[in-house]
Amino acid sequence: MRRRGAIALAAAAALGLTACGGPTEEEQSSELEWDAETRQYVIEEDIASGKVPLKVWFEEEYLAEAVIAAFKEEFKDEYPDMKVEYELVGKHDAVDKMALAGEAGTGADVFMTFYNEIPNAIDDGTAAPLGEYTGVLNERISEAFTSVVTAEDQMHAVPVTTESLALMYNTTLLEELTGSPEPAATWEEIQALAAEYNDPGANRWTIRMSTMEIYRAYPILSAMGWQVYPDSNVDAPGFDDPALTAALDYYAGLRDIYNVPSADSTWEVIEEGFAKGETPYVITGPWSFSLFDTGAAENGFEYGVTTLPGVAGGETPGAFAGMHVAAVSGYSEYPAAARVFANFMASDAGAAAVYASSGQIPALNQDLLSGIEGIADDPHVAGIVAQSANAELIPQVPEYFWEVGDAMVVDVWDDLSDSAAAQEKAVTTYDELHGL
Structure with a gap:
């Protein structure tokens, strides 16, 4: 809040x-x-x-x-x-x-x-x-x-x-896998299930999510304590915050549970995989309800919608x-x-x-x-x-905020650079674009 x-x-x-x-x-x-x-x-x-x-x-x-x-x-x-x-x-x-x-x-x-x-x-x-x-x-x-x-x-x-984005979960599949239809509350719980359920060779994943946009990454980064535009000032998006370094490190560590290059995390792949009943979790918004309703009926499963997963010991995850x-x-x-x-x-x-x-x-x-x-x-x-x-209504930020933020999370997810380097690049690029 x-x-x-x-x-x-x-x-x-x-x-x-x-x-x-x-x-x-x-x-x-x-x-x-x-x-x-x-x-x-x-x-x-x-x-x-x-x-x-x-x-x-x-x-x-x-x-x-x-x-x-x-x-x-x-x-x-x-x-x-x-x-x-x-x-x-x-x-x-x-x-x-x-x-x-x-x-x-x-x-x-x-x-x-x-x-x-x-x-x-x-x-x-x-x-x-x-x-x-x-x-x-x-x-x-x-x-x-x-x-x-x-x-x-x-x-x-x-x-x-x-x-708003939310966590959607296949209650039928979760009960088969864990004995309970209740969804995970933290990323650590999702990681534990992924260690058993994931099969990269069969393109089987515990969770599917877009990893090419800061819009989608922000709930994870915010759960680790990073706040965008902390001073309500368009001059200071918060890319230089030390908390962001740790947050990006945590974000990069989630690659193990969905080991897919960011460019391949398209909405077709994400949504269709869940609609087929093969994926326990997906992060998306209410625009996906129609597809999921159809998929649930055709493939014999039920699904639920809940708040986004947090980080053990972290803050309540926000979403734009x-x-x-x-x-x-x-x-x-x-x-x-x-x-x-x-x-x-x-x-x-x-x-x-x-x-x-x-x-x-x-x-x-x-x-x-x-x-x-x-x-x-x-x-x-x-x-x-x-x-x-828990959602945040973002201000009228410059369009290049999204460009800079997207590049930062992609660099980290795809291991093109470490978190500190990706963060430094974001600070420099934002300042350059903001000064034009």
Whole structure:
């Protein structure tokens, strides 16, 4: 929790920006009518009457259709003539595209993006403050999620879904091998099973995981006490921390349990091996549930999801979290309707539509999550939620952080250099790129 707090502060600091492209906050919200009884903004007449459609950007068609249908159903009595149109725009592209389209008058009223894109969206005026909905959403969503999209006490995006890596385990196979379906809690326990179960010649491994990205390696490094961006300062990623040397040594020592070059640890190899029922453990995220559900049914096994393994005597492993958000365009001519739609995505009905159509986990508090149809009965979701409690929402770091970090863990995993040399290279390369 200490590490997650530091990351959240970094993101919050990054949000302390002044919009330079779109309307000011006062212009965006001063004339909106708030209904205190329903806790909703009153939608503009042109949208309410269906004269003009509300425009939204989604990345996935099935999600757009499900959310829009649920939105219209929710407001069918109050606004029966309201129309909503969508366009498919990738979340990675939405902020840049909105900066151009918004000013040209061709953008959407609401768009989906990633939370770490919000600082740029605030800076160029494309993400408007949510006004009265800030208080509503703070009651429904944890501060860990809301803080990273908040600037000057105003949320500028609605947290919609969250995801995190977790440990997934084949309960059927584990019971055959160990006599118990319970998963390992530490890497040492996994190493002990690997000593008996691994067969490199048959490509049989106790655990499969990607070893070519710092994103995937971080839970192990953090369990050994390394903290990324410890001072919430983009100038200091922590690559020079002595704790990282020991953490990289430990990471390199895990090569014995999955003796595969990093370039061969592709997601196809990792996921398909587990789906076939041949691998006791895999580290991945909720995006793999569909494949694993199919594999479990076809190959006659059951699987569970739990928190990531720790290190004996180490710290609680953290994982970088992801979060998808809905933002109101600062250029929208219908800011009330846009805010109503964005807020809806974090309502009970909106979250239910998101989960039912995509399987993505709504970014709601645990007590509200349990009321979403299907989630309470889904044991796999519970494991992701449990790990999310230890997850870290990374700040808007430079793209070269990932390049430098990936090279460091690959150098260590593939024995291209020792930990100290890989760490020194990371420090030098990051400083060089940061100085450009």
